[in-house]
Amino acid sequence: MEDHQTLESFLSEESLKRCIQALTEAAEEISSLLRKGAGLLGLSSVNTFGDQQLQIDVLADQVIEKALQKSGVVESICSEERSKERPCGGTGFAVAYDPLDGSSIIDTNFAVGTIFGILKGGSFIGHRGREWTAAGCFVYGPRTELTLAVADEEYAHQFICIPQDSKDATVLGRWKRNRVFKTIESGKLFAPGNLRSTVDNSGYQKLVNYWMSNKYQLRYTGGMVPDVNQLLIKGKGVFCNPASISSPAKLRLLFECIPLAFLIEKAGGRSSNGNISLLDIPVNETEERCQVCYGAKEEVERFDAMVGQMF
Ligand code: AHM
Ligand code: MG
Numbered sequence: 204m205e206d207h208q209t210l211e212s213f214l215s216e217e218s219l220k221r222c223i224q225a226l227t228e229a230a231e232e233i234s235s236l237l238r239k240g241a242g243l244l245g246l247s248s249v250n251t252f253g254d255q256q257l258q259i260d261v262l263a264d265q266v267i268e269k270a271l272q273k274s275g276v277v278e279s280i281c282s283e284e285r286s287k288e289r290p291c292g293g294t295g296f297a298v299a300y301d302p303l304d305g306s307s308i309i310d311t312n313f314a315v316g317t318i319f320g321i322l323k324g325g326s327f328i329g330h331r332g333r334e335w336t337a338a339g340c341f342v343y344g345p346r347t348e349l350t351l352a353v354a355d356e357e358y359a360h361q362f363i364c365i366p367q368d369s370k371d372a373t374v375l376g377r378w379k380r381n382r383v384f385k386t387i388e389s390g391k392l393f394a395p396g397n398l399r400s401t402v403d404n405s406g407y408q409k410l411v412n413y414w415m416s417n418k419y420q421l422r423y424t425g426g427m428v429p430d431v432n433q434l435l436i437k438g439k440g441v442f443c444n445p446a447s448i449s450s451p452a453k454l455r456l457l458f459e460c461i462p463l464a465f466l467i468e469k470a471g472g473r474s475s476n477g478n479i480s481l482l483d484i485p486v487n488e489t490e491e492r493c494q495v496c497y498g499a500k501e502e503v504e505r506f507d508a509m510v511g512q513m514f
Contacts, residue, residue, distance in 0.1 A: 210349070210362050211375035218276040218295045219337060219353070222321060224374050225274035226300075227349065229267040230317055230341040231364060233303065236262060237343050243310065259309065260284055263302035263317065271298055278325045283458040286489045288326055296336065297322045299489070301458040304340075305426030314344035316428025320462040327457055327489065332482035338465035340428050349378060350435060352469035359384040359435065359470040382436070387472030389499040390439025391419040394430045396454075400447035406510040407445045413509070427454065431463050434498060435470055441498035443506055445477070446514040452492040456484065460495045473503035477512035 210227065214220040241259045264284040268291070271277040276295040281288040283301040291298070298321050305315035320338040322330060332338075339351035339359075347364040361382040393414045401408040422440075424430055430442050446452040454460050464474035464481035474481040475496045484493070494514070496506040 206380060208380045209372075209376045210351075210378035210380070211373055213360065213362075213380065214353075214375070216355075219321070220375070221274045221276045222271070222296055222298065223337070223351070225270040225277075226267065226317075226319060226341075227364070227378055228374055229263075229270040230343075230347065230349065231366070232266050232270075233263045233317060233341075234343050234347040234364070236266075237309070237315070260303050260306050267300055267302055267317070281327070281457070281489050283455060286458075288328070288489060295323070297325055297327055299327055299457050299462075301455070304428050304459060305424075308424065308426050313424050313426055314342055314429040314432075315426055316343060316432075317341040318428065318459055318462045320457070320465065327486045329485055329487075331485050332461040332465050335461070335465055338462035340431070340463065340466065342428055342432050344429065348381075348432075350384075350432065350466055352466045357385075357469070359466045361435070384435045384438070384466075384470035386438060387434060387467065387470055387499045388439045389501040390437070391417065392422055392433075392437060392440030393419045394423040394433065394440070394442040395421075396423070396427075396430075396442070396444030397446065397450055400445055400450035400514075402447065403449050404445060404447035404510065404514065406513065407447070410506065410509045413505070427459060427463065431467065431497060434467070434472070439499060441496065441502035441506065443494075443496040443498075443510075445494045445496070445506075445510050448514060451514065452494050454492060454495055456481075456491040456493045457486050457489050460493055461486070463497065464495070467497045472498055473500050475503050475507055477507055477510055 275293040277291040279297045280291045300319040318340045337353045349362045352359040362378040
């Protein structure tokens with residue numbers, strides 16, 4: 204679908220509009236930083252998960268925080284870089300985000316992204332994804348795009364940023380809808396994360412054997428945003444990132460897994476931690492990690508049956 208509806212007219216509720224506008228402003232700035240080669244500036248410090256942070260991770264985190272502060276509708280924020288919830292100067296929403304997912308593939312010039320989730324109220328703790336107000340991700344590739352799902356709206360919607368229109372348009376007016384995602388079908392496309400866990404996760408090894416013997420096509424970039432984006436755009440297949448004792452779960456429940464599950468389920472797909480939908484897991488701590496599988500119903504059911512939740 205290419206109706207080119209603007210993000211401005213798509214969003215009706217005023218406070219959500221302000222929150223999303225802040226995120227799009229930040230995304231345009233991050234996209235421009237990336238284009239200037241900011242991701243190649245070298246290493247900075249270590250975040251709360253013990254990951255090495257690039258300067259661009261820290262920068263992106265600050266750009267988003269500043270934009271959300273200015274919006275006045277955000278009560279608390281937390282991010283993959285600074286994971287404790289803290290006040291953000293406004294009232295209305297809690298926002299959780301991964302400012303720059305895929306920072307280990309910036310040097311190779313692959314697509315990277317920003318992931319976010321929005322909930323009415325002051326904290327994510329004790330709440331499940333099913334209660335969220337909205338979630339989405341920005342992809343910084345040859346095009347800058349936003350994929351967004353809102354609790355009160357059907358489906359997931361993708362908007363493309365057309366900066367050359369910026370002179371005439373409002374901030375949200377330069378984001379034009381170019382796709383609506385309604386269904387994810389079973390199809391022979393697989394994106395198998397954390398393959399090293401097959402060494403001591405025999406269920407995952409069997410699933411990989413199943414994919415190979417059924418001649419599935421491999422499409423995996425090592426960036427969760429482009430990999431999940433592929434699932435939405437092709438409308439078929441499966442993405443997963445299982446765990447084992449020697450290769451434990453890497454992806455963060457709040458900052459990565461639930462927001463993308465929110466998108467996938469709105470787009471007609473399924474999500475799972477190997478047992479239940481990722482939207483049914485209450486957040487107990489902002490730092491939690493978990494296994495994930497997204498995709499067509501049949502593919503996610505196969506993951507649950509073969510891999511399950513052993514680790
Ligand atoms: P990051 O937030 O440090 O960028 O890590 C998350 C990324 C995901 O985008 C991707 O699916 C996963 O890590 C790949 O992990 P690995 O490179 O360890 O296989
Ligand atoms: Mg990440």
